[in-house]
């Protein structure tokens with residue numbers, strides 16, 4: 319049961335941002351940020367930015383807190399329910415960090431699943447998005463990690479995850495296309511194998527207005 323203990327510890331850390339920060343080497347980030355400021359030609363002792371390394375360190379501890387959390391703990395509570403039709407949670411706002419540039423990307427996740435005998439609390443679905451988004455990420459992996467967890471660990475009959483996000487590494491730098499929205503999807507089980515089910519799911523997932 320050693321693994322169970324670890325999970326409990328992680329759970330506590332995530333509920334308490336102070337403890338999550340304790341798992342991150344804050345002084346090391348502070349030193350690194352100070353070096354970045356010097357490297358770009360700033361004076362790190364200038365009054366306005368003197369506290370910036372400390373602030374950035376605490377911010378990173380928060381933005382990457384998902385690295386110290388365990389998604390499986392949100393699956394601990396499921397309910398027996400004889401419902402074998404679609405369950406959908408749409409417009410789950412999230413923000414994450416592009417692992418290529420350490421720039422934020424943010425948007426909405428939409429999740430659909432067909433229970434395989436057990437249903438999840440809706441808030442747990444939103445928590446799954448948080449756990450996987452609060453780490454260095456790419457949107458493609460974020461999408462499939464959520465779908466795989468539902469498919470492999472909750473044993474849903476089918477699931478679909480669609481994520482729409484704006485990447486600041488694309489809007490603020492590089493090609494600078496502020497209106498470009500990246501859309502990714504991951505489909506598992508019967509929603510993947512049945513064309514009719516997939517069409518119905520996608521229509522409900524992406525319904526506008």
Ligand SMILES: [Zn+2]
Pocket residue numbers: 416417418419420421485487488
């Ligand atoms: Zn990027």
